[in-house]
Each structure stands twice: as structure tokens, then as C-alpha cells.
Amino acid sequence: MSDILKLFAVLIIAAAGYWSWYAAYGSNPNEQVGVALTRWMPGPLKxxxxxxxxxxxQSGAPTECSPVAGATSI
Incomplete structure (x- = not known):
């Protein structure tokens, strides 16, 4: 069981590391993995x-990061 938890922890750390690189230094704002990970990030990280x-x-940022992405319409 311990090995499964270690593997899960490594996968979480790798995904978070990749996402932080994508957000800070990635050259393509619409890269599929980075955009998907953005959807799953908790509020402060997102x-x-x-x-x-x-x-x-600026205007080329992914849709998930637009000012209206979290807004709901009535």
C-alpha cells in the first residue's frame, strides 16, 4: 500500500510542477495539458x-483564465 501512495504523491508533484512551468514559462497558452490542469487547480493556485x-x-490567455470564466449568467 505504501508504494501506491508514493506513486500517487509523485504523480501529483509532477503534475503540479509541470503546471507551474506552463503558467510561468510555457510558450503556448493553449497547450492542452496545461489548460486541463488549470481547470483542476484549487482557487488560489488557479x-x-x-x-x-x-x-x-493578455488576450491570448486560455478561456479558463478570462474574467468571465467563473461568472454565471442568470
Whole structure:
């Protein structure tokens, strides 16, 4: 059981590391894995990543990072 938990921890750390690289340094804002990981990030991390992407790509940032992405319509 311990090996499964270690593997899970390594996968989580690898995904978070890749996502942080994508947000801070990636050359393509619409890279599929980075965009998918952005959807799964908790609020504060997503805010940081979207801030970086919006800062670097302005209008080219992924849809998940647009100001209306979290808004709901009535």
C-alpha cells in the first residue's frame, strides 16, 4: 500500500510542477495539458497561474483564465 501512495504523491508533484512551468514559462497558452490542469487547480493556485498567463499573453490567455470564466449568467 505504501508504494501506491508514493506513486500517487509523485504523480501529483509532477503534475503540479509541470503546471507551474506552463503558467510561468510555457510558450503556448493553449497547450492542452496545461489548460486541463488549470481547470483542476484549487482557487488560489488557479488565480496565480491565470495571473501569470494573463500577464504574459493578455488576450491570448486560455478561456479558463478570462474574467468571465467563473461568472454565471442568470
Amino acid at each position: 488565480d496565480w497561474g491565470c495571473g501569470k498567463l494573463n500577464e504574459r499573453f
